[in-house]
Structures are given as C-alpha cells and as structure tokens.
Amino acid sequence: MxxxxxxxxxxxxxxxxxxxxxxxxxxxxxALVALDVAASPLGRRSVVVGLTVLVLMPAVMLGQYAPPPxxxxxxxxxxxxxxxxxxxxxxxxxxxxxxxxxxxxxAGALLLTLPPNASIPMALAVVTSGPLLAVADLIxxxxxxxxILLGTAITASTVFAVAHLALxxxxxxxxxxxxxHLAEQRERARMQQDLHDLAGSxxxxxxxxxxxxxxxxxxxPGSGPERAALKEIIDLSRRLHDEVRSISLPAGGGLSLSDExxxxxxxLTASGVEVRTLLPPRAEPDPAVVGCLRFVLREAxxxxxxxxxATYCSITLRADRTAIRxxxxxxxxxxxxxxxxxxxxxxxxxxxxxxRVMALGGEFTTGAEGGTFTLTATVPWSEAxxxxx
Numbered sequence: 001m002x003x004x005x006x007x008x009x010x011x012x013x014x015x016x017x018x019x020x021x022x023x024x025x026x027x028x029x030x031a032l033v034a035l036d037v038a039a040s041p042l043g044r045r046s047v048v049v050g051l052t053v054l055v056l057m058p059a060v061m062l063g064q065y066a067p068p069p070x071x072x073x074x075x076x077x078x079x080x081x082x083x084x085x086x087x088x089x090x091x092x093x094x095x096x097x098x099x100x101x102x103x104x105x106x107a108g109a110l111l112l113t114l115p116p117n118a119s120i121p122m123a124l125a126v127v128t129s130g131p132l133l134a135v136a137d138l139i140x141x142x143x144x145x146x147x148i149l150l151g152t153a154i155t156a157s158t159v160f161a162v163a164h165l166a167l168x169x170x171x172x173x174x175x176x177x178x179x180x181h182l183a184e185q186r187e188r189a190r191m192q193q194d195l196h197d198l199a200g201s202x203x204x205x206x207x208x209x210x211x212x213x214x215x216x217x218x219x220x221p222g223s224g225p226e227r228a229a230l231k232e233i234i235d236l237s238r239r240l241h242d243e244v245r246s247i248s249l250p251a252g253g254g255l256s257l258s259d260e261x262x263x264x265x266x267x268l269t270a271s272g273v274e275v276r277t278l279l280p281p282r283a284e285p286d287p288a289v290v291g292c293l294r295f296v297l298r299e300a301x302x303x304x305x306x307x308x309x310a311t312y313c314s315i316t317l318r319a320d321r322t323a324i325r326x327x328x329x330x331x332x333x334x335x336x337x338x339x340x341x342x343x344x345x346x347x348x349x350x351x352x353x354x355x356r357v358m359a360l361g362g363e364f365t366t367g368a369e370g371g372t373f374t375l376t377a378t379v380p381w382s383e384a385x386x387x388x389x
Contacts (some may be wrong), residue, residue: 018166019067025162026061029101029155030054036098050095053087057102060084064109065159067166068174068272074311077113084109092133097141100148103130104155111160112167115371127152167272174271175305181263181298206233260294261315264301268313271305273330278316289379292356293317293326296364296377299353300328308332308373323362325378333368353377 037050063072063080072080088106092099107123114122130152131145141148261277268275297315304310310332318325353375354364362379 018162018169022065022162022166023062025158026058026065026105029105030057033098033101037095040095040098042095046094050091050099053091057084057087060087061105061109064113065163065166067163068170068270071167071170071272073274074113081109081113092139096139097143100130100139100141100143101151101155103127104152105159107152107156108159108163111156112163123156127156171271171305174267175302177270178267178298178302178305181267257290257293257317260297261317264297264315267301268304273304273310274312276312276314278314278318286381288360289324289381292360292362292379293324293377295356296326296353296375297328300375303375304328304330304332310373321381323378323380325376327374327376329372329374331372333371333373 034051034054037047037054040047042050060080060083064077064084066072084106088099088102092102103126107126110123110126111119113119127149130148133139134141134143134145134148143151258279261279265275265277304313308330310330313328313330316325316327316329318327357364357377357379360379362377364378365374365376367374
C-alpha cells in the first residue's frame with residue numbers, strides 16, 4: 001500500500017534521527033571527557049588507562065541505549081549496567097571532575113534498563129552521589145554541589161529522552177506493521193465472505209437449474225451429447241461450489257498458526273520486546289480452532305504494543321489429547337492498575353476474544369499479578385483432529 005509504505009518510511013526516518021542523535025550525544029560527550037583527561041597533569045600511565053576506558057565506554061553505553069533491532073536482551077543489558085557502574089565510579093576517584101559527566105550517563109542507563117519503581121530511586125541516588133563525593137572531598141572539583149547536581153540531572157534526562165524516543169519510534173513502527181497485518185486479514189476475510197455469498201450462490205443456482213432442466217419439460221431433445229454436456233456442467237458447478245466453500249472457511253486461505261506466531265515474534269522483537277516462544281512438536285488443529293487462536297494471538301500482541309510498557313513477552317502453545325492451549329504472558333501490567341486493557345469496539349478486545357473462544361466450547365482467562373499480565377485461551381480438539389502423541 002502506498003500509504004503504509006509512506007508511513008513506514010516516515011517511521012524509519014524518525015528512528016534514524018533518534019539513533020543519530022544518540023550516537024552524537026554519546027561520542028561527543030566522551031570526546032570532551034577524553035580531551036580533559038589527555039590534558040590533565042596526571043601520569044602517562046593514568047592517562048592511557050583513562051583513554052582506554054573511554055574507548056570501551058561507547059560499546060557499553062550504546063549496547064544499553066540502542067533501539068530495536070540492535071537492542072540487546074534484557075539480561076545482557078543488566079550485565080552492561082554493572083560494567084558501566086564500575087567504569088564510572090572507579091575512575092572518578094582518579095580523574096575527579098573530569099569524569100563527573102559520566103554519572104549522568106549511568107543515571108540515564110538506570111532509567112532505561114530497570115523498572116520505574118526501582119530505576120527512579122537508583123537514578124536519583126546516582127545523580128546526588130556526585131555532590132556528596134565533592135562535599136566529602138573524595139573528588140577534587142571547582143564546581144559547586146548544585147552545579148554538579150544540575151549538570152548530572154540534565155545529562156541523565158537527555159540520555160533517557162533521546163534513547164526513549166528511539167524506542168518509542170520502534171514501538172510505533174511495530175504497532176503500525178501489526179495494524180497493517182490486521183487490516184490485511186480483515187480484508188481477506190471480507191473477500192472470502194463475498195466469494196462465498198456471490199459466487200457460491202450463483203453456482204448453487206446453476207446446479208439447481210441444470211437439474212431441473214434434466215428432469216422437466218425444458219430438457220433438451222433426447223440427443224445424448226447435449227444431455228452429457230449438461231451433466232458435465234452440473235458436475236463442474238458442484239465441484240466449483242465445494243472449492244469456493246473450502247476457500248471461504250473462516251481460516252481458509254489465511255496464515256497458518258505457525259505463520260501467525262512467526263509474525264507475532266517478528267513484530268514484538270522489532271518493537272523492543274524480548275520474545276520467548278514454546279511450541280508443541282506437532283499440532284494440526286481444526287480450521288475453526290486455527291482461526292480462533294490466530295485471532296486471540298493477534299489481539300494479544302496488539303494489547304502488548306498499545307496498552308503496556310512490556311519489555312518481555314512469552315508465547316506458549318501446548319497440546320494434549322483433550323485441548324490446545326495458548327498462553328501469552330508479558331511484564332507490562334501496571335501495579336494497582338486494571339487487570340486488563342479496556343475492551344475496544346464490539347467484537348474486539350478481551351470481551352470479543354472470550355466470546356470467540358467460548359463459542360468453540362473453550363475457556364478464556366486473563367489476570368495480572370506482580371506486574372505480569374497473563375492471557376490464556378483453551379480450545380478443545382474437534383472430532384476431526386488427531387492431537388500429537
């Protein structure tokens with residue numbers, strides 16, 4: 001679609017601007033620190049150590065700040081955060097005021113990596129540590145404690161704002177891609193319904209009129225070739241009608257369940273959400289079950305992108321001899337907030353999902369606990385299904 005392509009291009013441009021600003025901020029700030037260290041009266045060995053640390057710092061910082069698809073897994077960012085803390089505080093005792101600006105980068109990394117309830121107090125502790133070290137005479141600086149506090153706070157806010165903008169741009173791009181996918185699926189379903197309603201009814205009429213012509217007075221004169229041709233037309237119309245019905249089934253002509261899972265993983269990863277999937281070795285659900293679970297998964301992914309600040313999402317599909325179960329769990333539930341996003345328009349949202357699942361005799365549950373939101377849809381196998389052993 002031209003409009004979708006235009007929006008994707010605009011989003012990509014926004015992501016490029018945010019990433020470029022982030023790189024300039026990190027490299028430029030570290031270059032200023034390097035100039036101060038190189039001009040310091042310290043010994044040559046100390047200067048070389050300081051410059052070496054500054055060369056390593058961009059990889060440590062950008063590894064935490066980078067937006068998708070360059071964003072590292074959450075556990076890796078934890079490790080880089082510890083490394084950055086060590087490389088910030090230990091040299092500070094040697095290089096004093098020349099190293100103070102790196103406190104702001106550490107505070108910004110805390111805001112980006114940790115959950116809000118933990119990141120804000122720890123970032124405030126890092127911001128205030130600079131003035132406290134200066135007051136305790138552990139570092140030498142000609143700046144006042146208030147000057148150090150404001151400088152560190154400004155650096156931390158700038159780092160957080162630019163990196164968060166890049167992450168939000170990636171999330172917006174993933175959200176738009178998912179919306180485009182939903183629109184394509186709805187258009188395909190509409191075309192399938194139109195095909196069933198228009199072509200199917202016309203083929204049925206052809207079959208009925210042909211059979212009437214063979215039985216009634218309107219039957220062509222008893223020449224064998226004419227009757228054979230009419231029977232062939234009726235048989236062909238019946239076959240076409242069966243094919244139209246198979247194509248226009250609710251899950252016919254669309255993505256398989258595995259394709260839908262692959263799409264969900266790609267969109268969430270591109271949006272900065274770490275994804276883990278667990279699938280059974282083999283599961284061949286009924287088309288109606290496939291359509292239901294695909295719809296549930298699409299809506300669950302949309303909720304993660306639009307209604308949460310999740311950084312992790314697990315998608316689990318399990319099958320036994322009685323049912324197939326889809327579980328989507330993410331860490332984006334807000335403490336003290338609602339256990340579910342507000343349902344959208346009729347037929348969508350969590351209410352619509354529950355209705356679809358229960359229409360197949362299944363169970364649908366949602367809940368939030370400890371900052372984790374869990375959605376589970378369990379659909380029984382139909383008689384035509386052979387579950388994996």
